[in-house]
Amino acid sequence: DTAVSQTPKYLVTQMGNDKSIKCEQNLGHDTMYWYKQDSKKFLKIMFSYNNKELIINETVPNRFSPKSPDKAHLNLHINSLELGDSAVYFCASSPGGGATVVTQYFGPGTRLLVL
């Protein structure tokens, strides 16, 4: 069984479109994250939710809006896509409480290409 899953795996779209990426974890974790990995492989955190509550919101354009319907899901909606949004987006989750909160488990990634 996949621990952290993301859909779609690949996403090719035109500039200006709105798209969503979905993430689900079946690990029973309390915290979920979205990362962006650029073409140079640099990983940067975008958002983090703990029990459906936003706890980390890095400097990300407000075209990006995370939504957590329950603690097992964290979706990422992107409005008015731009060329610079092309990247691999990774979802991750971690257990809650103490040192274990920072051990993160990553999904396989969603490769977004904006044309």
Add this chain to the structure above:
Amino acid sequence: AQSVTQLDSQVPVFEEAPVELRCNYSSSVSVYLFWYVQYPNQGLQLLLKYLSGSTLVKGINGFEAEFNKSQTSFHLRKPSVHISDTAEYFCAVSELGDDKIIFGKGTRLHILP
């Protein structure tokens, strides 16, 4: 704020040779340290982590890392690499009490036949 430096963007090494991937961090408080591996076209997988206790940490696939507080380093080592170790390796740091992990820019390990 914490930061991570991986000095080598690429490391070529012959198969069955030993390898060391360097990682240095900066933080004003106690930290947790991690190494993640990303195989081609895949997500990140945790190799090993240092939370507390013994400074020598053993991970999966024969990798180990040593936490050196005085040198603020957490270098990753393997005594004999295999072609299947070809991947991008990321060092990461998290400050105690912080949910956020900061990743280094990654080191690409090339295994030469």
